[in-house]
Amino acid sequence: MRSVIAASLARECLLAVRQLSDLATPLLFFILVGLLFVLGLEPSPEILAEVGPGVIWVAALLASLLGAERLFRADLESGALELQALGSEPLTLSIIGKLLAHWLVTGLPLILLSPLLALMLGLPQAALPPLLAALILGTPVLTVLCALGAALTVSLRSSGTLLALVVLPLTVPVLIFGSRVAMEAGQGGAAEGGMLWLGALCALAASLGPPAVAVAVRISLE
């Protein structure tokens, strides 16, 4: 069982490393969205510090959505997805590996880049550790939700806007808790409540997410 997950994880990571440009696009997009927000708003430090956490979360949300569209496309076209679904090992296991790999190559770089964006937005120092902790708990949920949407829409020719319409409403709790954690920490308040909720959502996504994505993949393969 572990070997299936590990094999799938290794394969996805290798594929990602071989297509470095695919990896970089969502990250550049992440910074770009932050830049656009600043340009659209008043660049005064007070306003930026106030809206900063929200901007970072919205940018992270859009970047993971952008990265998710291709998640199953190549495997569906090459037939690899069908083989995984027909194989003797449960599809959920290879999905777990795939999701882990996807989080490692898209979610984790986003988290590593977010201090840079936080710096640009002038977030208070105190807000940074809770923001990072919230992103660590929140991005896996985003990965699972985006993967679910991607699996449901993979057989459609143009799935971009539909994917957004399907996934974005579901991500609202993550956005709310995530940005409130950083906002309250920045104002010197306690961030525990939102963090606990994020942890609960993360546990929910990690446990129920992979089987749900597997069901979605099977529906798309029919």
Add this chain to the structure above:
Amino acid sequence: MMADRRWRWFHRLGSPPHVYSLAGRLAPWLGWIALILLLAGVVWGLVFAPPDYEQGDGFRIIYVHVPSAWLSLFVYTAMAVACAVGLIWRMKVAFAAAIAMAPLGAMFTFLSLATGSIWGQPMWGTWWAWDPRLTSQLILLFLYLGFIALNRAFPEQQTGDRASALLGVVGVVNVPIIHFSVDWWHSLHQPATIAQFGPPAIDTAMLIPLLITAVGFKLYFLWLLCLQLRSELLYRERRASWVKAEAGKIST
């Protein structure tokens, strides 16, 4: 044998012609009772119920706002149950029921948003406040629209049914979050007054017409669902012999 008979009503719900005629027989009853209840509740609420101590006559929009807000959540839950039934037992009729419910739920959600906005204008002085419940109703509207869009996006009806059914089941996880969002934020909107523990904070003279309109709205929804489901079944089964027989009955 007993078990077979006990479940027969359930198995018959899997048959489109049976459900088609059942919905046709139920529809007039639901429609007329809904009309009577709605008329009674609206007249009672608008004319005979006492005006509110603070809001005057402005509160009377509650008789449309609250029943439609209740229904918007109820319909989503019912839709998710239909989705789950469809996914588990592969029941065609359940998928048809789910997609028949979706536009109705979206309609009630929109109605609760619109009446909430109209109510907010005199009470809060603004058409739109980023109040948690208005916001979560807006998210619910998007959940409905995403469901409908996904269902209609596939060239094969069956794939669209199953894909959107999974989305509905996942989305119903959001419905309790929407409900509890009332507790997460405090804001301009008054706290929920009906579903509290202990005696409700709303006066009985205002509550009774509200409950009457709430039941009336529910029956109105069921009436619309019967009509919607019938047309959805006719469309889906347009190549089946029973539909051709139905069409023959009409033309002769």
